[in-house]
Amino acid sequence: MEQTDTLGARIPTATYRLQFNSSFGFQDAARIIPYLHALGISDVYASPCLKARSGSMHGYDIVDHNRLNPELGSRDDFDAYSKELQRHGMGQILDFVPNHMCVEGGENGRWLDLLENGPSSIHGDFFDVDWSPVKKELADKVLIPVLGDQYGSILENSELILSFEEGAFFISYYEHRFPIIPKTYNSILTHRLQELEGLLPADHEAYRELLSIVTAITHLPFYTERNPERVQERYREKEVIKRRLMVLYRDNWPIKEFIDENVRIFNGEKGNPRSFDLLDGLLRQQVYRLAHWRTATDEINYRRFFDINALGAIRMENLRVFEETHRLVLELVREGTVTGLRIDHADGLYDPTDYFRRLQRACFHETRMASISSTAEPCADSFAETILQMYDEMLEVSPQAKPFYIVGEKILMKNERLPEDWPVHGTTGYEFANAVTGLMVDTRNGKEFDAVYARFIQERPNFAEIAYQKKKQVMRFSMGGEINTLGHYLNTLSESNRHTRDFTLGSLNRALVEVIAHFPVYRTYTATRKVADRDRQYIEYAVAKAKRRNPAMSESIFTFIEDVLLLRFHDSTGREEQEQWIDFVMKFQQLTGPVMAKGLEDTAFYVYNRLVCLNEVGGTPERFGMTLEAFHGQNIERARSTPLAMLATSTHDTKRSEDVRARISVLSEDPAAWHDCLIRWNRMNRGRKVSVQGVKVPDRNEEYLLYQTIAGAWPTEVSTAEGHAVFTGRIREYLLKAMREAKVNTSWINPDSVYEEAALHFVDAILRDVPANGFLADLRRTLPPLIRCGMLNSLSQTLLKVASPGIPDFYQGTELWDFSLVDPDNRRPVEFKTRTEMLAALQSVEREKGTLALARELLETMADGRVKLFLAWKSLTFRREHRALFEVGKYLPLEVLGERSDNVCAFERYSDGETVIAVAPRFFTRLGNSPLGTETWGDTRIAVPFEGAGCAYRNVLTGERVMTALREGQTTLPLAAVLGDFPVGLLEAVEPE
Incomplete structure (x- = not known):
């Protein structure tokens, strides 16, 4: 039964997250809709299904917001899937990515246009590119850090290939493709021109056409041209030139041979460095500067999603960008095929509050326009204006008006609340996942568990210190370019006042790093001249901590940064300078979130391994669990403020599935027993460690993490030899990722292959399924009670999710036991056929024997997961009937x-x-x-x-x-x-x- 709130938003009763990719598309989703409906699900919560980079397994690397991903199926397939949802009275919540697009691989038309036309591109303000960067050599250029080695080595190894296609020249680097600026075509077309004269007489039509094209290219406006008329001329004429060149190439054999030979010459001869001078000269004239991927650390001049070079940020604060990227999704909203939206990485936006308001306004418009009858069509424009006026009036009365179901992906830190001015129904539920896991942790044993961890790894780690150091590490080695850009901006602001102009660039950079490293939340949300009280407290806290940690640094520098962030303007601060301060603050806010994410959840969470079920996105690992009173308090607050927020226990972003966390939580109940296991397993496996430069691998902290991971992910049922081999492979992949994320003994940037191989050898050795392996035998004796209690924990958290205030969300496959680890492990295919058959069998047995007999039977065979499916089915269907x-x-x-x-x-x-x-x-x-x-x-x-x-x-x-x-x-x-x-x-x- 569909239900809407007072403003007309369709409210789900329970959502089910589906991960679309080439192996699971629209037709596959359509086939399981009857099963999901029978389970009690009201809405499919779909991963991004817009056009993504070819081969994408997650859909977040969008290349075109206004096309469906053809790898998932055709538009007819999508429509059939949507109709199947509607036939069952179900809705669809679409995961939408407003912050970034994929800019690698040559599939993003807007990005290619920017690379061909530079600052004069009609998409020049679409992407968040700094055309006047710190590095002067990059003025009006874009650094493309995509090469696997130094530029010169790549060039002379013939890995950069010039080609001519359909009248245009391109540079290819494996799967990457870069357009050559038409203005620079003459470097190729006039090379060896005298030799062409020997083949064609000067009055030959083809020769005259080539010279005419060369002349036309000479008169093309340059890519830095900003005059609109000249820009239009450039766009028009360059396409004419390409068409003329293609016709000439196709219809005239000597011209074709001439161009092909020039292309071959420009591509050089491997082993002859001087032969690459022509291609090098051509590349130096382009808008882009191809560079080794490591240069991104310091010199990248386009904003990214975190530190991922392939994902370039877009300027969603630009109204044109908003309109262009939302055309298709708003069309689907109007059709009713999309009934809700999940907004990815809202913290990356320049002004999240303004974005959500524009989105709600647009969705309100589309849903109301959908109600226009065919007879009213002639006055649709005036009706549309009336609709928008209605929403604006509604907004004046209620600034948080939410006429469309929208949730924002937002990580809330301890005691942090969702910004009250966001017109959304809540978050995607990370905070609930942490709360329900914390509830299963025995808080009384925190100190004892500290001692167990410290004794095993032979040190006493401090999580706050680890987080601080890792955030600084990220700013230095992964996001140095962003820090340098922000530091230069701050330096410019300091120069305008005689009291601050003597601050050096270096000191401002260092102070900025310290403030960001102490930031207690992902970001603040200042967008006007008024700083919210909550944001003021966060800024004052961070600055005070930075001052205290750095007594040798001038306090006045920190005071200046605090003044800027709190917009404490001086009497002499002019209007233009005030706007620059606000702009700096908003760019600062866009940076603190990625630093927190990379430093905390993607680094510190892999270093501090005391009880890793607590190391979850949005979690606070230093806090040993959650009291019953605190859990109730969080539920009461959610019921008051965001009663329709999502409640998650597993997501595509979680470090471990809900069932792994539920089992690891059990360890907190008996620290002594866990300590005995650790000592016993360490003794058994000591001889399986390999020394690398005098160090036993893995180190004790990695070994501690490994034992928790094995215990948490161990199958509930006896594995076949093939199944055990798959399990071993998953543990190998997990440990490799964990070590690289931790950045202690190896990393993604500087992988230590010898160390990594030694650690993976250890995994293979301790999990080798042979009679002589005492560790494996000990696991099989020791783990059954832990597994049993973990399953019971999971049943409790499933019930809590369904019954607590909020909308319960089920990640694909988790209605049975699921012991997935971090991605890509949690994106493995789901056996929906098995689940469909199991649910049908449960329903049949209930009809035959009754609910009580079925419940008792399922407890006898808990390992097969049917008991969890039964609980989900019974509780979700009851919830749907009593929504x-x-x-x-x-x-x-x-x-x-x-x-x-x-x-x-x-x-x-x-x-x-x-x-x-x-x-x-x-x-x-x-x-x-x-x-x-x-x-x-x-x-x-x-x-x-x-x-x-x-x-x-x-x-x-x-x-x-x-x-x-x-x-x-x-x-x-x-x-x-x-x-x-x-x-x-x-x-x-x-x-x-």
């Missing part, structure tokens, strides 16, 4: 009394006479052999306020009825009855029989 209860229902934490009170999270959702209670146990190692019944729960009970004795509740998951009873003056539900046959409970208030 108002979960969407607008109040949230009430329930007190648990008795001897096992700390082992249960319970809360009530109630609305308009409907009530449901969620009961999710935790810390299962304390519950003995079974999580069920009186022997386990004794007198533990849930206090049910506002109810009397004799009230009835039906457990949705078993069909059983439980009655409230009066005990010690309180109305309670006995857990022995609630959890008598199934380890979690979802209790619906019903009338007594």
Whole structure:
């Protein structure tokens, strides 16, 4: 049943994330829609499906926002998939990428146009390029850091190839393709011209045409031309020249031979360095400067997505860019095939608040225009204006008006809230994933776990210090160019005032690095002359910490940076200079997020390995779990502020799947047992380490991470030899990525192949499936209790996700046990046929034997994952049937009394006479052999306020009825009855029989 909020936004009841790629396209998605509907899903939450770079496995490397990705299927395939969704009353939330596009590989037409036409390109302001960069040699040019070696070596190795195609010249570097500026064609066309004169008489028509083309090229406006009329002339004439040249080449054999031979000469002869002078000279005249990929660290002059050279940022703050990139998606919104949007990397935008407002306005316009009848078509334009006026009036009354379902990918740090002026329904749910994992961690054992970790790795790591150092490392080795650009900008601002002009460029750069390294959140959101209180606190904190850590640096430099970031203008600061300060602040804000992401989640999280289930995107690994009170508090706040935000437990970005984290959380319950395993395994495997330059590989911190990873991802069922080999390969790939991300003994930039091979040899050795491998035998004896408790943890977190305030999101495949690690491991194909058959079988058994018998049966075979599928199905279908209860229902934490009170999270959702209670146990190692019944729960009970004795509740998951009873003056539900046959409970208030 479709439901909309008061402004007309279609609200999902539960979403299912699908990862589209060439192996799973629109036809594949259409086939599983009936299964997803039967599971209880209301909306498919689709990865980007717009035209991406060929072979993309994720879709975030967009090359054209206004075409569907042909690798996923045709438009007819997409329409058929959309119709299948609509036939089942389901919606589609599309993942949209507004911050960047892929600029490598030669498939991005806009980028190629920019490389051919430079600053005068009609797309010159589309990409965030600094045409006046710090390096003067790059003025009006773009650095393209794509070469695998130094430019000269690549050139003389004949890896840069000049070609002539369809009247135009190009340079190719493997899969990369770069256009030659038409203005420089004459370097090729006039080379050896005297030899052509010997083949064709001066009055020959083809010869005269060639000279005419050369003359026309001479008169082309240069690529730095900014006069609109001259730019239009250049665009018009260069295409005429290409057509003339193509006709001449095609129709005249001597001209064809002449051009082909010149191309061959320009390409040089390997082994003859001087033969490449012509090509070198031609390349020096281009808009782009091809360079070794390492130069990006210091000299890149286009903004990127993080430090990925292939992803160039676009200027979404430019209205034309917004309109051009949203044409197709808004068309799909108008058609009703896209009913919601997930906005990727909102923090990368110049002004996220303004972007979301424009997006909501555009979506409101499209959905309302869709309601125009055919008879009203002649007045569509005036109707459109009326619609936009309606939205603007709505915005005046409610600045956060949200007429279309939009969620923003936003990582919230500890105690940080989503900006209140964003007109979105919430985030994509990273904070919930961390909260529910933290709830399963026994917070009482933090200090003991610290000691276990420190003893094993033989040092006491400090997470805050690691994060600080890694953020500085990223700024130095990965994003130095961005820091240098920002530092020069700040230096320009300092020069305008006599009190700050003596600050040196070097000192300003160093101070900037220190402030960013201490930033407590991903970014601030200043966009006007008023700085929000929350942002002021973050800036003051960062500057104060930077000052304290650097007593030798002039305090006045830090004060100046704080003044700029807080827009504390001096009396002498003119209007133009004030605008420059604001622009600096907004560019500063675009940089702090990537530094935080790369330094924290992509580096520090692979160094600080105390309990890695806590090392999740948006997590705080230094905080050992989350208390029950804090979890309830987060739910209460979400119910108040963003009740329709997504609730995630696994995503394409998570470092480990929900089931891996649920299992690793169990380790927190018994640090002594974990310590014994570590000591035993280290002793068993000591002889399998290889020495590299006198150091045993892997180091102890990597070994500690490896043991957690193996324990967390170990299959629930006995593997075949082939399955074990696949598992070993996945662990190898994970460890290699983890070591490179950590940047301690190797890295992506400077891989140490000898060290890496030694570490991978260790993985192979300890996982070799032979009788003599005592470690493998020990794993098989030790892990079953951990696996069992991890599965029970996972059931609890699944229930919590479905019942908590927000929209539950299921990442593809996670309705069964899924023990994926970080990408690309979590993008492996999903066996939907198996899942479809399993769900149909569950439904059949329930009809035949009843819910209780099915639930009991599934507990006997938990390893096959059907029990998790059953829980998802029963809870999601109940939620769909009672959607108002979960969407607008109040949230009430329930007190648990008795001897096992700390082992249960319970809360009530109630609305308009409907009530449901969620009961999710935790810390299962304390519950003995079974999580069920009186022997386990004794007198533990849930206090049910506002109810009397004799009230009835039906457990949705078993069909059983439980009655409230009066005990010690309180109305309670006995857990022995609630959890008598199934380890979690979802209790619906019903009338007594």
